[in-house]
Amino acid sequence: MRESVVTRFPLADWPTLDLNRYALGTASSKQSFSYALETATKQIGSISGGSAYKFGIFYHNDGDWKFPKNFATLDEAWSSIRSDFAALFDLAAAGEWAEAATLSVTGVWPMVVLKALHIYFPDEILPVFAESRLRHYARALGIEPDQSPIALNRALNAALQTYPDLSSVDGFQRMILLESWQPPSARGRGNQTESSVYLKVAPGEQASAWQDCLEGEYICIGWDELGDLSLYDTFDEFSKAFARTYPQNTDRQNLLAAKNIWKFRNLKPGNHVVANRGTTEILGVGTVRTDGYQFLPDRDQYRHTVAVDWDTTHARKLDPGFGGWRSTFQTLNAKDVARILENDGSDQAAKNIAAELPDYTDAEEVRYSQWAKAIERKKQLILYGPPGTGKTYSAVRFARWYGEQNSDGSTPGTVTPVTFHASYTYEEFVEGYRPIEDSSDADGLRLARIDGIFKIVCANAAKSPEKTFFLIIDEINRANLPRVFGELMTVIEADKRGTQVLLPTSQEPFSVPENLFIIGTMNTADRSIRTLDAALRRRFAFEEILPDSSVLEGQASYGSTILALDLFLDELNKRITEYAGRDRQIGHAYFMHRGEPISDPIDFAQVVRLEVIPLLQELVYDDYAQLAQFLGQTLVDAPGQRLVPVDDEQLVDLLAAEYGVVNPL
Numbered sequence: 001m002r003e004s005v006v007t008r009f010p011l012a013d014w015p016t017l018d019l020n021r022y023a024l025g026t027a028s029s030k031q032s033f034s035y036a037l038e039t040a041t042k043q044i045g046s047i048s049g050g051s052a053y054k055f056g057i058f059y060h061n062d063g064d065w066k067f068p069k070n071f072a073t074l075d076e077a078w079s080s081i082r083s084d085f086a087a088l089f090d091l092a093a094a095g096e097w098a099e100a101a102t103l104s105v106t107g108v109w110p111m112v113v114l115k116a117l118h119i120y121f122p123d124e125i126l127p128v129f130a131e132s133r134l135r136h137y138a139r140a141l142g143i144e145p146d147q148s149p150i151a152l153n154r155a156l157n158a159a160l161q162t163y164p165d166l167s168s169v170d171g172f173q174r175m176i177l178l179e180s181w182q183p184p185s186a187r188g189r190g191n192q193t194e195s196s197v198y199l200k201v202a203p204g205e206q207a208s209a210w211q212d213c214l215e216g217e218y219i220c221i222g223w224d225e226l227g228d229l230s231l232y233d234t235f236d237e238f239s240k241a242f243a244r245t246y247p248q249n250t251d252r253q254n255l256l257a258a259k260n261i262w263k264f265r266n267l268k269p270g271n272h273v274v275a276n277r278g279t280t281e282i283l284g285v286g287t288v289r290t291d292g293y294q295f296l297p298d299r300d301q302y303r304h305t306v307a308v309d310w311d312t313t314h315a316r317k318l319d320p321g322f323g324g325w326r327s328t329f330q331t332l333n334a335k336d337v338a339r340i341l342e343n344d345g346s347d348q349a350a351k352n353i354a355a356e357l358p359d360y361t362d363a364e365e366v367r368y369s370q371w372a373k374a375i376e377r378k379k380q381l382i383l384y385g386p387p388g389t390g391k392t393y394s395a396v397r398f399a400r401w402y403g404e405q406n407s408d409g410s411t412p413g414t415v416t417p418v419t420f421h422a423s424y425t426y427e428e429f430v431e432g433y434r435p436i437e438d439s440s441d442a443d444g445l446r447l448a449r450i451d452g453i454f455k456i457v458c459a460n461a462a463k464s465p466e467k468t469f470f471l472i473i474d475e476i477n478r479a480n481l482p483r484v485f486g487e488l489m490t491v492i493e494a495d496k497r498g499t500q501v502l503l504p505t506s507q508e509p510f511s512v513p514e515n516l517f518i519i520g521t522m523n524t525a526d527r528s529i530r531t532l533d534a535a536l537r538r539r540f541a542f543e544e545i546l547p548d549s550s551v552l553e554g555q556a557s558y559g560s561t562i563l564a565l566d567l568f569l570d571e572l573n574k575r576i577t578e579y580a581g582r583d584r585q586i587g588h589a590y591f592m593h594r595g596e597p598i599s600d601p602i603d604f605a606q607v608v609r610l611e612v613i614p615l616l617q618e619l620v621y622d623d624y625a626q627l628a629q630f631l632g633q634t635l636v637d638a639p640g641q642r643l644v645p646v647d648d649e650q651l652v653d654l655l656a657a658e659y660g661v662v663n664p665l
Helices: 002-008 011-016 033-040 074-093 110-120 131-140 149-161 171-181 210-216 235-245 251-265 334-340 347-354 362-378 391-405 453-463 481-485 534-539 565-580 601-620 624-631 648-659
Strands: 198-201 218-221 272-277 281-295 304-311 329-331 380-385 414-419 431-437 445-451 469-474 516-523 541-544 556-558 561-563
Touching (some): 011 074, 131 149, 131 235, 198 251, 210 304, 251 329, 251 565, 414 453, 481 534, 561 648, 565 601, 565 648, 601 648
Parallel strands (some): 380 516
Antiparallel strands (some): 198 329, 431 445
């Protein structure tokens, strides 16, 4: 099978190979190299999935040749692809694999390149071609996964050959043994019902596919050139394929579209879909069924589908409509859902809907499980990161989650917050003498020994060992920590819990109970972890919290502009990081209100004017030329050392244009 391909397409032919011998779609395409890779040699390793775009060049059934948009002509495209393949094969034949691993073939997907290399060099390249599988096996074998596909494939092959039982078998047998030993995890959608997730999806342009959806009991979208989405194992793999398929879009447009389509593909049973026509009409509300996503190649268009049970009782015209519904996708918040379901759309109705929301997302569950291991080992944890990343919110959420995980339902955990500041003292934290009112004293005051917040919490925790207690210290880095903790710096350690010390002021024995955990938060824009006392650093675990633009996914609509908040924040932070480092980024929490991304132009303008711009001005020390690099020349008059006055809608329009984050869908 493999030998037949090598015989028909010898390496010597590649420098002058005719396009018709390579491409799919022609009258002789079944004799082509592309057909040989995808279909004729499927048994020695599959590269199915996606579309003919993965080969870089092919003849479409609309009568036109398709090739990468960065080439002006068909001849130019084929000349480049052919010469790239020839150069790659020459290096491989010469054993120059390190250099070969740095090359790519313009417009051709990596799995196609790997399959071609395996055909000619089966002992050097394993028959594992999907990037997701390569990374999966690499992690299982302790190999750095962040390498080029060629380098990663060869690293896997080399690692396997170090095992005596595998050194004498061929690559195909190694692949079979590898898959049986460490099968890639199933891309499960889970069987839990998530009735709180609502995604608005337009069924075709002006709802042209709605009748098909209603009769076929599914919701459908386009982007058919991508092929079957279920063949992509990870978002990273899919987003790269999306960018290769639609090179005419900007990177940010492709990322936004890929995120939305990936969300559509991963809808779970019990999720809801709202079908719409334009910005003012609800067509139906669907509940996702267990069969979920399916690719229907027999449809003329809109081949990506998700099976749903439709309810048209909510179908109606809306006045006013939803501005964000100009796009194909819109993630709906609780207030929108309340209005769609014919509640009054009030805050109370939204709260009723929000009450159904799952307490913790899958991402939170994973993150909190990691934090739990850290805090159980150290007993203390510091969450650090740029401002506005939700460190205090996350600390409280984690404390609640941990208490629920470690209680019997009748003994929930207890959370006590405190904020440190520059003048915070040991006397406030542990114990000390402070003046109190005393009518029996001539001056009306006397000194009394007062227990501090830490001593009180420790006493409460010692009385209720069946509960978990958390002391959350906000802005922990703003105080002089060795002075505030004093001699307790020793007994907060995990292996010193329960050990008694004598407090110097009261001369009372004191210990820190096992069931008390300390979580501190610190803003790295104010102070680096490196400046913390070394003794303190040894006693705390550290977890970084960076801006999370994913919570802003979905479009925020302002008048005539649909601005992708998540991509706006990503690009803003990219510019900040390049100028001042990652610790000075701006957090996602600035763009949220009551747990939802802001969607009102006045709110957005207030955040930009009152929160973002002052942070940027502080960052650049009134260097307006640099400020213009962040906000754009249309908003900053650098020579005049001033901001250009604009109204709220103009501000959104100008920022969307500057950052290129007007939603393309």
